[in-house]
Amino acid sequence: MKTIKSRKITKAIFAVLVLFVSALSAFAYPPDNAAVLYYQACMLYEVDSEMNGMLNDLRSGRIEPNEEIKEFLKKNRRAIDFVLDASEVRHCDWGVDYSQGCEALMPPFYKFRQLSYLIVADARVLAKQGDYKTALGRCMSLYKMARHVNERTLISYLVGVALNAVANDCVIKILSDMPQDMETLTLLKGQLVRIDRLPFSVKPALRCEHEAGIISISLDRITDVVRGFDDGASKDKILERIRASDKQFFDRNREYWGKYMDAVQTAFDLPYPKAYSKLKVLSEKPSKEFSKNPNATFAAALAPGWHAVCSLSIRSGTDSNAVKSAIEIYLIKAKTDKLPDALPAGLPGDLFSGKDFEYEKTKDGFVLRCQSKDFLKDKIHQYEFKVKK
Amino acid sequence: MDKEKNEKHLDELISHAINTEKPQFDAEKWKQKYPDEYQTLLSRAAKGDSARQPGILKVILKSPLTKIAAAAVIIIAVSFFSAHQDSSEQADTITVSKITKSPVEMMTAISLTIAYRKGGIEAVEEQCKQAFKPIGPRPRSLSIEQILTEFNGNSKTSERTEL
Amino acid sequence: MVQKPDTVLVKAAIDGDADGFTELCRRYYPAMVAIAHSVLGDRHLAEDAAQQVFAKAAVKLPQLKKENRFAGWLAVICRNVARDMARNTEKLRTTEDLSMIAATAETDDDAEEVRKALNRLSAPAREVIFLRYYDGMSYEQISSVLDISEQAINGRLRRAKKQMADYLRRNGFVRFDYGQGKK
Numbered sequence: 001m002k003t004i005k006s007r008k009i010t011k012a013i014f015a016v017l018v019l020f021v022s023a024l025s026a027f028a029y030p031p032d033n034a035a036v037l038y039y040q041a042c043m044l045y046e047v048d049s050e051m052n053g054m055l056n057d058l059r060s061g062r063i064e065p066n067e068e069i070k071e072f073l074k075k076n077r078r079a080i081d082f083v084l085d086a087s088e089v090r091h092c093d094w095g096v097d098y099s100q101g102c103e104a105l106m107p108p109f110y111k112f113r114q115l116s117y118l119i120v121a122d123a124r125v126l127a128k129q130g131d132y133k134t135a136l137g138r139c140m141s142l143y144k145m146a147r148h149v150n151e152r153t154l155i156s157y158l159v160g161v162a163l164n165a166v167a168n169d170c171v172i173k174i175l176s177d178m179p180q181d182m183e184t185l186t187l188l189k190g191q192l193v194r195i196d197r198l199p200f201s202v203k204p205a206l207r208c209e210h211e212a213g214i215i216s217i218s219l220d221r222i223t224d225v226v227r228g229f230d231d232g233a234s235k236d237k238i239l240e241r242i243r244a245s246d247k248q249f250f251d252r253n254r255e256y257w258g259k260y261m262d263a264v265q266t267a268f269d270l271p272y273p274k275a276y277s278k279l280k281v282l283s284e285k286p287s288k289e290f291s292k293n294p295n296a297t298f299a300a301a302l303a304p305g306w307h308a309v310c311s312l313s314i315r316s317g318t319d320s321n322a323v324k325s326a327i328e329i330y331l332i333k334a335k336t337d338k339l340p341d342a343l344p345a346g347l348p349g350d351l352f353s354g355k356d357f358e359y360e361k362t363k364d365g366f367v368l369r370c371q372s373k374d375f376l377k378d379k380i381h382q383y384e385f386k387v388k389k
Numbered sequence: 390m391d392k393e394k395n396e397k398h399l400d401e402l403i404s405h406a407i408n409t410e411k412p413q414f415d416a417e418k419w420k421q422k423y424p425d426e427y428q429t430l431l432s433r434a435a436k437g438d439s440a441r442q443p444g445i446l447k448v449i450l451k452s453p454l455t456k457i458a459a460a461a462v463i464i465i466a467v468s469f470f471s472a473h474q475d476s477s478e479q480a481d482t483i484t485v486s487k488i489t490k491s492p493v494e495m496m497t498a499i500s501l502t503i504a505y506r507k508g509g510i511e512a513v514e515e516q517c518k519q520a521f522k523p524i525g526p527r528p529r530s531l532s533i534e535q536i537l538t539e540f541n542g543n544s545k546t547s548e549r550t551e552l
Numbered sequence: 553m554v555q556k557p558d559t560v561l562v563k564a565a566i567d568g569d570a571d572g573f574t575e576l577c578r579r580y581y582p583a584m585v586a587i588a589h590s591v592l593g594d595r596h597l598a599e600d601a602a603q604q605v606f607a608k609a610a611v612k613l614p615q616l617k618k619e620n621r622f623a624g625w626l627a628v629i630c631r632n633v634a635r636d637m638a639r640n641t642e643k644l645r646t647t648e649d650l651s652m653i654a655a656t657a658e659t660d661d662d663a664e665e666v667r668k669a670l671n672r673l674s675a676p677a678r679e680v681i682f683l684r685y686y687d688g689m690s691y692e693q694i695s696s697v698l699d700i701s702e703q704a705i706n707g708r709l710r711r712a713k714k715q716m717a718d719y720l721r722r723n724g725f726v727r728f729d730y731g732q733g734k735k
Contacts, residue, residue: 049674053711062714102499109501110517113510155501155513162510212498304506378724399717403685406666407589412599414581416574423607430610434568511672
């Protein structure tokens, strides 16, 4: 009797547990796809150009947080929370149909940078209030968002690079404003190590462009691709060639595109100066051959400025390396109460030259300078870090 | 002092770039180019009284009989034009689609990449904004109650009445 | 000679006074060319658009409810005409031929870089820049054309110039450090 009763109780408890867990999963938040949350943030967030301009001024350090911005942050707390929650979800699937090639529909990129300015504003207000850890946490969310946005396509990579730059700038600003606190700096260093583990490379974008081009160079797809161009004369020429084409026209163009993209992908692996000059030549090659070589028709239409993509990619990596190096220098300052006289060994370096940054102490802090120039911008980048006294 | 110099330098750069030579309005050329519009302007002088007649809408709405007559004319006109629409509109649609991009076309990977090439991330954002414009702005407030009213007809109903 | 106020000229034009209307055209032609230029990116097209604006205004003027809103009303017509023209000519600010597709931020001459910087501005910001620099219009005059306060104009101009300066600096205008106070 007792055994039967205890079995019944066990079954009842088990049943309750099963129901409880099922109920939990039915109301589980966040969902297992970050894109769902980003889309909700996009839907909730509306900003007029005046306020967006003000947030941009705050982001670039032209103004300090003011009451209007704080009020605006309060009104948009839900959107901010959605972004922060989304950034914590590992998996992000935007639902892009890559089988559509170049015509794959993209997520609403215009909202992402607006949202990033909102998060930066939140971070800056928190920093102003002395809560540097939470402020830097916001920057980590931005880094993660940049990696989420970079799904596979070239355009999403470029948007991701822009968001990554916003995050870097915000970290630099907060580092310059905060006291050199060992605990916060060590925490930040650890967070950046974890960020580094999240993939953020141009390589998948190159592979995607290769594949997308192959898919799109076909009779049933290409007219839609060509319609995307604004230049009437070139478009007419391409359409004229398509009308006059034989069966092998598309095969030859796909072959040309495949070989072309192989050369581009190989060039990206070269050290920056060589990569840049090689990619510049490759960028211009299809358009130079366009008028005389029908096989280059679609490559001329599809190929972007690869040398520019290369420079942006190198710049993004160099910016991140500058931040990581700066943290090490701040840690030394926190330990010894003075800045090092020379750059410590073993720090991540300048990807433009492949060497260490040049380090120089200034009146307000220190500067890290690249040793080779960005050929796209024709300038040598430098990063200024202030030390709060 | 440097700030003023920089300000002046930027002013000079902008002035040089956008060709700020003041355009002069040539009235005679304009009259020749737009003779009909010019005549419309002049014809108002011939009316004597102020050309700003009370709006036709105000005239119609004064009398109930004219209101009904106007409504009948509108109904007939709409029916006529919607019947007539198919063939002519189709041609217009084909023409328009050749020139303007649809929201879908604006949001493809290739289209956004081209926008980036031309104007960087700002151009991408502008194009996305244009693509989403037809949807219109989100309603200022959309409460759960409103959503439930839409779905159930009565937000206060807590249980389904039909099974 | 004292200039007649706009309201007087507008009333006269509504009553069919051609001289009054052409005087209004002379006054506002540069502003309309500036607005159209900010949309179309081409001076000649902008002048065509401005003339079209006055053609429409000549017909629609009796519909204007308040004479003191003439400038703003004209600006609205101008934007619509310019946008229609842009759609029909497939030109919006700048065009690139196929040989330029692969190139991005090459080192062009100063004017080209500044035009690129202008193109990156939002439409309202660009409009204000064109009005200010095209016609040397005062804030008061711009305010009447755009129907916004002088403060808002100041804010837009300031932000637009900062944005342009940042872009120019990022693109290698090393001799130019707007707002930095450094060479």
